[in-house]
Amino acid sequence: MSASGLPFDDIRDLVANMPKADRKAVHAKREREAQLTKPAGSLGRLEDLSEWVASWRGSATILRPLVAVFAGTHGVTKQNVSPYPSEVTQQMVSNFAAGGAAINQICATYDLGLKVFDLALEYPTGDISVEPAMDEKTCAATMAFGMEVLAGDPDLLCLGEMGIGNTTIGAALYCALFGGEPAEWVGPGTGLDEEGLRHKAEVVGRALETHKGHLRDPLEALRRLGGREIAAMAGAIVAARTQRVPVIIDGFVATAAAAVLYKMDPSSLDHCLFAHVSAEPGHMKALAAMDKVPLLALGMRLGEGTGAALAAGIVKAACQCHTGMATFEQAAVSTKAG
Template sequence: MSLSDTALPFDDIRNLIRSLPGPDEEAIKAVQARDAQLTKPAGALGKLEDLAEWLAAWSGKPSPTVTRPLVAIFATAHGVADKGVSAFPSEVNRQMVENFAAGGAAINQICRINDIGLKVFDLAVDIPTPSITEEDALDEANCAATMAYGMEALAGGIDLICLGEMGIGNTTVAAAVLNALFGGSADEWIGRGTGVDDEGLARKRAAVEAAVARLGSEKDPLEILRRTGGREIAAMAGLIIAARLQRVPVIVDGFVTTAAAAVVYALDPDGLDHCVFSHVSAEAGHKTALAKMGKTALFDFGMRLGEGTGAALAAGIVKAAAETHTGMATFADAGVSGKEA
């Protein structure tokens, strides 16, 4: 998938949004019909049944399967990190990319135990974007190109994509994006991120306030993205759009990945129907963002690591939902008496 060279870069993105397909109704009916015959009381598997139906609806598979799941981690650097908004220095960005490659991060272990692929996308991790307190993070062409780059993460027959990210300072950036999209005060959106102290939290508040103030009355979601976002948020927003077009279900991770999803939501409130939100982050603004979009997460483990860790855990649940639906015997298959009329 590529964007054209004939119009303003964001025009291509808007055209893609207008062409988003809906759910596969025939696949939904097939899942519902089989579910009614499985060796269990109706509704006994609760959300697992809902997930099997969701998977069928957005993959277009009447018999839902997950054979090539992938966690895509988008790693980058943010100039706002120099404002003292994080407990860790920017050098950690490169160090963590190397840690992912060496198999030493938390996400490596979760992917291994759940048999999920992992790919790290280096978005100029050694070259920070300008500080959003003073300058726009990206120009339109670079923002659209980064979104297009994110779309390429689906190459290779991926059938379930999990969003992940890494970038020191990106909870500040995500808070600015969400604040600009949904309004309210900076305090409603900021949290302690990597574990900043009270002084660091005050700097974070000031950074978000300055970034949002620079926008003035700007309400265009794509302009908000390019001016206050980061490369990883742009790439993940592009990936969410591409996944819908290619019928690949998406699992959203935590606070930062939800900021990317919120950009798509602001462009089209139905644009996230192919997404499941894995968990409620310990970042206070995450719960607020989910409420603003009318979304419910699968679980709340008090996590705030990022890397796609929550999404990978949720992928294990989605895989279980698919396997129970397709692998369980029907009453007729098993010779088990069904519910009496």
């Protein structure tokens, strides 16, 4: 798809016409699973993970896993919602390129590809507390840009982000999409104290008041309250579905991108796995609102796709167990009596 931009109506059409899981592949996977040298169900959720991959790829095989990290800057940082300055976003992108970040180490450990996307970092989005983050053209074009991540033909896509201020953006989106009070959704982000949390909730409240009456449509909520990295991740999720690529969603902010699509159509996330529950307190609330069960709970809240990359290592292991394990017949192992 072209990165020149898609109007929201075209995005809605893509979401409405997403392909379904491959039931024949699931059946074939289960038949082989029953013949492997282990008691039925003994690998627990690993068996579910390999089946999930097979249901979208046609087989439980991962050869080209990719972690995509989208970086954006936010006008709302003018409201002092983070203890770190906005410049840290660009500095961390440079750190990714130099191989010095946590995500670089995890990708190296599990042999995962890594691409980092700089989303016009010199041009922050609008300050959502007083104006829309983006106009429709910019939001749609950014979603289309996110779709381009599939150009390298990955067979597993892990989504992460970097952006000072984006936990404020995520909290505002969750509040708009799922309701509740701002204080229920905001968290410490990069290290706010109690007073900082109260201020952050107040900023989110002002943003919701500024845009009230315009937030029923999830895409309109995205363009008014979101960020470029969130829009790009939403586009990547849609493109992955059209190309039958399973997706692993990272933490609090990445899940906000998925939540936009969930509110459009809950089945739009059937190809997605939620990697972990973040230490950011609103994340579990968001997962519960979508009836999603995270794979891991490690007390992480770094972002960068780190949780998604860790989950990818487990998914790769699950698929290798399924494809590489011998059957009872191949190993000359007796099946249970009777």
